[in-house]
Amino acid sequence: MKPQALAAAVPAAAGPGLRARLGALARLDARLYQIVFLALLLGTGVLVRDFSLDPRQVALAFAAGIATQLFWVRRLGLPRVGLLSALVTCFGLSVLLRADSLWVHPLAAAACLSAKFVLRIEGKHLFNPTNLGVVLAVLLLPGAWVSPGQWGSDLLVACWVVALGGIVAGRARSAGLSLAFLTCFLGAYALRVAWLGQSWAVFLHLLQNGSLLMFAFFMISDPMTAPNHPVARIAYAACVAVLAFAWQFGLFLQNGPIWALFLCAPLVPLLDRLWPGAKPVWRRNPATTR
Amino acid sequence: MQRKFVTLALATALAGTAASAQAFCGFYVGKADASLFNEASKVIMVRDGDRTVINMLNDYQGDLTEFALVVPVPVVLHKEDVKTPLRAVFDRVDAYSAPRLAEYYDPNPCRPPYPAARAEQSAVAKSMGRAIAEDRAEALGVRVEAQYTVGPYDIVILSAEQSDGLETWLHENGYRIPAGASRALAPYIRQDMKFFVAKVNLEEHAKSGAEFLAPLQFAFHTEKFMLPIRLGMLNARGPQDLVLWVLSKKGRVETTNYRTVKLPANVELPPYVKFDADHSFARFYLAMFDEQARRENYRVAFTEYFWDMSWCDPCAANPLNAQELANLGVGGVSGDTRRGARVMLTRLHVRYTPETFPEDLVLQETADRRNWQTRYVLRHPAKFDLADCPNRASAERYLVALGRRQEREAQTLATLTGWDVDAIRAKALIAPDGDAAQDIAPGASQGAVDTPLARLWRWLQDGGAQR
Structure with missing residues (x-):
C-alpha cells in the first residue's frame, strides 16, 4: 500500500492526531518495515521451524x-x-x-x-x-x-509470509515484481501439473511453500536492483520466473528462484537502457539509495 | 493368478538393532525391539553425482505367488543394473545408524577429584509368468523394454504410452491393481519414466533356500534426485513409515519439498528406562516418534542419523566395511572404511499420509558435515552413604542438584513421549538406580518445557542445532 493511501485509508473521524501519526509512519523508510518483518521471520524460523x-x-x-x-x-x-x-x-x-x-x-x-x-x-x-x-x-x-524445504508447507505459515511480505513489497513500491514473478512461476507450474495429470494437491503444496513466497516478497521485490520502468520490471520478473522454472523442473536443480535472480541481474542495466525510468529512492533523498 | 500390488510400501520390521560396543565416552546400552515400526518401508539409496542406486528391502510375508513390486524408474534397466544385495547388509546399516542410548555414571562426590567411572557393559547383539503376449502389449501401448531373472525375481521393464493401457496390461498379467492406479501412474508416464516390475520366481526362490525374499537393487544415472513414494500410498490405510538411508560423499541429505527436521535427541532420560518393561528404550523411542510425527501433522521428514561412516561414537554397531558398501552399490571404496573412506550416511524417517505428502520426495545433498545422531543419555546417580562421607558439603550439594536433575529428566521424558509425568516420577523413584538417590520433588518442574521462550533460551545456550 502506498504511504499516501495508508494515510488516506484512515477515516476522517479518527481525528487529525491519528491521521498525522499514521502519515508519519507511512513516510518511514520501507526498509524499517523489512527489518521488522525479517526479524519476525527469523524468530519464527528459529523458534517454530527448527532452523539449523x-x-x-x-x-x-x-x-x-x-x-x-x-x-x-x-x-x-x-x-x-x-x-x-x-x-x-x-x-x-x-x-x-x-x-x-x-x-x-x-x-x-x-x-x-x-x-x-x-x-x-x-x-x-x-x-x-x-x-x-x-x-x-x-x-x-x-x-x-x-534449505528450500525449511519453511515447510503449512498453509498458516504461507499466509503469514504473504501477508507480511505483501505489506513490505507494497511499501517498497515493487509489488508488481512480486506478483509478476508469482503469476509466471505458479502459472507455469500449474500447466505442468495439469500436463502431468497430477493431483491439484501438488500445486497447492507449492503454493504453500514458504521459501517461494519468501523469495517473491523479500528478494526479487528489491526495487534497487530491479529495472526502473514498470513495464521492464514485469518483463524482468517474468524472465526470472521462466528461468527459475526451467532450472527446477527442466534441469532438476534446487533453489531455482535464487539462481535465476542471480543470472538475470545483468539484464537490469540493459532493460534500463531500453525502457528508461525514474530511479527508485528509499526516502526522498537520492543520496540514500545504497 | 492375482498378484498383490506392492510398491514402496514394503512390509518390513524396522529394527533399531543393537550390538555392544565400548565407546570413547559412555557405553552404548540401547536396544530396541525388532518389531518396532513394523510395516516400515526400508530403502537404502546411494547417490554419487548422477549415479543412483536404490536398494529396497522387502519383509513381505504373504503368499509369494501374490507378491509383486512396481517402481517407476527414469531409464530402462538392463540385467547388469539389477542385483540382489545381501539382506544382512541392511541389518548392518540399520544397526549402525539406530537410535541409541548411552549411559554415564556420576562420580562419587565423597571421593574427589576424579574417580574412574564404573560401567557395566550391557548390550544385546541382535542381530511373472514368463510368457508375455507382445502383441497384446503393443495394442495397449505398453512396451516390454527388457525382461530377465535376477536372483529369485522375474523382472520386466515396461514403458507405456498411457496409464489406462498400463493398468489394463498389469490387470491382464495378473497384478491386482488398487483403485486409482491409473491416475497415479499417469504422471510417471508423462515424464517418460519406465516401470520396474518384479515378481517372485518360485523355482529360483526355492533353490536359494532363503526364508525371506532377497532385497532388490537397481542402479541408473539420472539428474533427478528423488524417491517415488506416491504409488505406495494407493493401498495405504493411515500413516505409513519409510526409513530411507542415503549414502553420499559430500554431506547430509535432506528433502527439498518437505521440511526436514532433527528429532529431539541428546537429552537425559531417567535411568530406569534401561530396566523398565513399560517404559523401555524401544517403547520410549516408539512413543517419542509417534508424538513428534503427530505434532508435525505428518508433514516432515525426520533426520535420525547423519555420520561420516568412518567412525561412530557411541557405536551402535561397527561402520560398514568396503565389501558391505560395495554390496549396496557404493563405488570406489577400497580398503578399510574406518580409515578415511568418505562415505556419509543420512538416515531419514518419514511418517506420511497421502494427504500430507502429495508428491514424491525430492532430495538434495547439502554441504552439512556436522555429525548428528539420535542419542539419549542415562546418568546413573552416584551411590554413597551420606553418614559416612568425608566430603559432606560437596555430597549435599550433589544431592540437591541431583533432585533437580531427576525432575528435569522426568519432565523431558513426559514432554517427548506424551506419557504421564506422575507415572514417570513414580517409576523413577522405585527404579534400581533411584534407591540411593534423592526423591524427585513433585511440582518442582524445571524441566524441558516446550514453550517458545524455552526454545529461544535453549537455542542461545546450545549454539543452535550444532550438536
Missing part, C-alpha cells in the same frame, strides 16, 4: 555486515548512508543461508555488502546483496547450503 542455525552465525553475520557497510561509507565518503540496507541483508542471509561452520555467514555478508559499493552500473548496484551473498557462499565456500 547457530546464534553465533547470526551475530557474526551482523558484525561483519555492519563493519563492511561502515568501512565503505567512510571510505567513499557517503554522508547520508545509514545501516538499514546492511541490516536487511544480514537478516536475509541469516534466514536463507545455512552453514556447518561459523565463518561462512560473516564472509558472505562482507562480500555481498562490498559488492554493493563496488559493482555499480549507472548509479545502481547490480546484484541484490542477499541474493549475491547466498550464491557466492554456496558457490565458493565449503559447508554452505540453502
Whole structure:
C-alpha cells in the first residue's frame, strides 16, 4: 500500500492526531518495515521451524555486515548512508543461508555488502546483496547450503509470509515484481501439473511453500536492483520466473528462484537502457539509495 | 493368478538393532525391539553425482505367488543394473545408524577429584509368468523394454504410452491393481519414466533356500534426485513409515519439498528406562516418534542419523566395511572404511499420509558435515552413604542438584513421549538406580518445557542445532 493511501485509508473521524501519526509512519523508510518483518521471520524460523542455525552465525553475520557497510561509507565518503540496507541483508542471509561452520555467514555478508559499493552500473548496484551473498557462499565456500524445504508447507505459515511480505513489497513500491514473478512461476507450474495429470494437491503444496513466497516478497521485490520502468520490471520478473522454472523442473536443480535472480541481474542495466525510468529512492533523498 | 500390488510400501520390521560396543565416552546400552515400526518401508539409496542406486528391502510375508513390486524408474534397466544385495547388509546399516542410548555414571562426590567411572557393559547383539503376449502389449501401448531373472525375481521393464493401457496390461498379467492406479501412474508416464516390475520366481526362490525374499537393487544415472513414494500410498490405510538411508560423499541429505527436521535427541532420560518393561528404550523411542510425527501433522521428514561412516561414537554397531558398501552399490571404496573412506550416511524417517505428502520426495545433498545422531543419555546417580562421607558439603550439594536433575529428566521424558509425568516420577523413584538417590520433588518442574521462550533460551545456550 502506498504511504499516501495508508494515510488516506484512515477515516476522517479518527481525528487529525491519528491521521498525522499514521502519515508519519507511512513516510518511514520501507526498509524499517523489512527489518521488522525479517526479524519476525527469523524468530519464527528459529523458534517454530527448527532452523539449523547457530546464534553465533547470526551475530557474526551482523558484525561483519555492519563493519563492511561502515568501512565503505567512510571510505567513499557517503554522508547520508545509514545501516538499514546492511541490516536487511544480514537478516536475509541469516534466514536463507545455512552453514556447518561459523565463518561462512560473516564472509558472505562482507562480500555481498562490498559488492554493493563496488559493482555499480549507472548509479545502481547490480546484484541484490542477499541474493549475491547466498550464491557466492554456496558457490565458493565449503559447508554452505540453502534449505528450500525449511519453511515447510503449512498453509498458516504461507499466509503469514504473504501477508507480511505483501505489506513490505507494497511499501517498497515493487509489488508488481512480486506478483509478476508469482503469476509466471505458479502459472507455469500449474500447466505442468495439469500436463502431468497430477493431483491439484501438488500445486497447492507449492503454493504453500514458504521459501517461494519468501523469495517473491523479500528478494526479487528489491526495487534497487530491479529495472526502473514498470513495464521492464514485469518483463524482468517474468524472465526470472521462466528461468527459475526451467532450472527446477527442466534441469532438476534446487533453489531455482535464487539462481535465476542471480543470472538475470545483468539484464537490469540493459532493460534500463531500453525502457528508461525514474530511479527508485528509499526516502526522498537520492543520496540514500545504497 | 492375482498378484498383490506392492510398491514402496514394503512390509518390513524396522529394527533399531543393537550390538555392544565400548565407546570413547559412555557405553552404548540401547536396544530396541525388532518389531518396532513394523510395516516400515526400508530403502537404502546411494547417490554419487548422477549415479543412483536404490536398494529396497522387502519383509513381505504373504503368499509369494501374490507378491509383486512396481517402481517407476527414469531409464530402462538392463540385467547388469539389477542385483540382489545381501539382506544382512541392511541389518548392518540399520544397526549402525539406530537410535541409541548411552549411559554415564556420576562420580562419587565423597571421593574427589576424579574417580574412574564404573560401567557395566550391557548390550544385546541382535542381530511373472514368463510368457508375455507382445502383441497384446503393443495394442495397449505398453512396451516390454527388457525382461530377465535376477536372483529369485522375474523382472520386466515396461514403458507405456498411457496409464489406462498400463493398468489394463498389469490387470491382464495378473497384478491386482488398487483403485486409482491409473491416475497415479499417469504422471510417471508423462515424464517418460519406465516401470520396474518384479515378481517372485518360485523355482529360483526355492533353490536359494532363503526364508525371506532377497532385497532388490537397481542402479541408473539420472539428474533427478528423488524417491517415488506416491504409488505406495494407493493401498495405504493411515500413516505409513519409510526409513530411507542415503549414502553420499559430500554431506547430509535432506528433502527439498518437505521440511526436514532433527528429532529431539541428546537429552537425559531417567535411568530406569534401561530396566523398565513399560517404559523401555524401544517403547520410549516408539512413543517419542509417534508424538513428534503427530505434532508435525505428518508433514516432515525426520533426520535420525547423519555420520561420516568412518567412525561412530557411541557405536551402535561397527561402520560398514568396503565389501558391505560395495554390496549396496557404493563405488570406489577400497580398503578399510574406518580409515578415511568418505562415505556419509543420512538416515531419514518419514511418517506420511497421502494427504500430507502429495508428491514424491525430492532430495538434495547439502554441504552439512556436522555429525548428528539420535542419542539419549542415562546418568546413573552416584551411590554413597551420606553418614559416612568425608566430603559432606560437596555430597549435599550433589544431592540437591541431583533432585533437580531427576525432575528435569522426568519432565523431558513426559514432554517427548506424551506419557504421564506422575507415572514417570513414580517409576523413577522405585527404579534400581533411584534407591540411593534423592526423591524427585513433585511440582518442582524445571524441566524441558516446550514453550517458545524455552526454545529461544535453549537455542542461545546450545549454539543452535550444532550438536
